[in-house]
Amino acid sequence: EDQVTQSPEALRLQEGESSSLNCSYTVSGLRGLFWYRQDPGKGPEFLFTLYSAGEEKEKERLKATLTKKESFLHITAPKPEDSATYLCAVRGNQFYFGTGTSLTVIP
Amino acid sequence: DTAVSQTPKYLVTQMGNDKSIKCEQNLGHDTMYWYKQDSKKFLKIMFSYNNKELIINETVPNRFSPKSPDKAHLNLHINSLELGDSAVYFCASSSTETQYFGPGTRLLVL
Numbered sequence: 001e002d003q004v005t006q007s008p009e010a011l012r013l014q015e016g017e018s019s020s021l022n023c024s025y026t027v028s029g030l031r032g033l034f035w036y037r038q039d040p041g042k043g044p045e046f047l048f049t050l051y052s053a054g055e056e057k058e059k060e061r062l063k064a065t066l067t068k069k070e071s072f073l074h075i076t077a078p079k080p081e082d083s084a085t086y087l088c089a090v091r092g093n094q095f096y097f098g099t100g101t102s103l104t105v106i107p
Numbered sequence: 108d109t110a111v112s113q114t115p116k117y118l119v120t121q122m123g124n125d126k127s128i129k130c131e132q133n134l135g136h137d138t139m140y141w142y143k144q145d146s147k148k149f150l151k152i153m154f155s156y157n158n159k160e161l162i163i164n165e166t167v168p169n170r171f172s173p174k175s176p177d178k179a180h181l182n183l184h185i186n187s188l189e190l191g192d193s194a195v196y197f198c199a200s201s202s203t204e205t206q207y208f209g210p211g212t213r214l215l216v217l
Contacts, residue, residue, distance in 0.1 A: 036208075041211075087150065094155075094164070095152050
C-alpha cells in the first residue's frame with residue numbers, strides 16, 4: 001500500500017539552528033515527490049518537486065534531497081518566518097500526503 | 108490575480124442540507140482536484156479531473172460529486188451533509204505532476 005510518513009511531527013528550533021525534516025515513502029512507480037509549506041488558515045504552497053534518487057533542489061534556506069526510500073528537507077539557519085507546517089507528498093497511481101511536520105523557529 | 112480561488116471561504120450549515128463549493132483556476136492547467144483536510148491536518152485526495160477522465164477516490168461517499176462546467180472550473184457538490192463532513196476542502200490544479208492549491212473552504216456542519 002502506498003504511504004507517506006513524516007517525522008518529526010513537531011520541531012522547535014532556535015533561529016539559526018539548522019535541522020532536517022524526514023519524509024519516508026512507499027509507492028508503486030514513483031512519479032514525483034513534492035514538498036509543500038502550509039501556513040495556518042492557508043492552502044499548501046508548492047516548494048519542490050523531485051523525480052529521481054540523487055536529485056536535489058534548493059530555494060533560499062531550504063534544500064530537498066531524495067533517495068529511493070525517503071526525502072529530506074534541510075533547513076539552514078532558519079528564521080522565524082520559516083515557521084509553518086511542511087508537507088510531503090508522493091505521486092504514484094494517486095497523490096498521497098504525509099501528515100506534516102510543524103516547524104516553529106524561535107527568535 | 109489569484110491562481111486558484113475558491114468560494115466561499117467559510118460555510119456553516121445544518122446536517123442534511125445540500126451545498127456547493129466553487130473552484131476556479133487561471134493557470135491554464137488541464138487537471139483539477141479536490142482534497143479534504145481533516146482536523147489532524149491530513150490531506151486526502153477526493154477527486155482528480157481533466158476533460159477526459161474523472162478519477163474518484165473509492166473511499167469518497169457518493170454524496171460528493173464534482174462538476175466541471177469548463178476547463179477552468181471544478182465545483183464540488185455535497186448532498187445530505189453529515190457531521191463528519193466538517194473539514195477544510197482544498198481545490199488544486201496542475202499541468203504536470205506539480206499541484207497548486209487554493210486557499211481552502213472551511214465547512215462546518217451543525
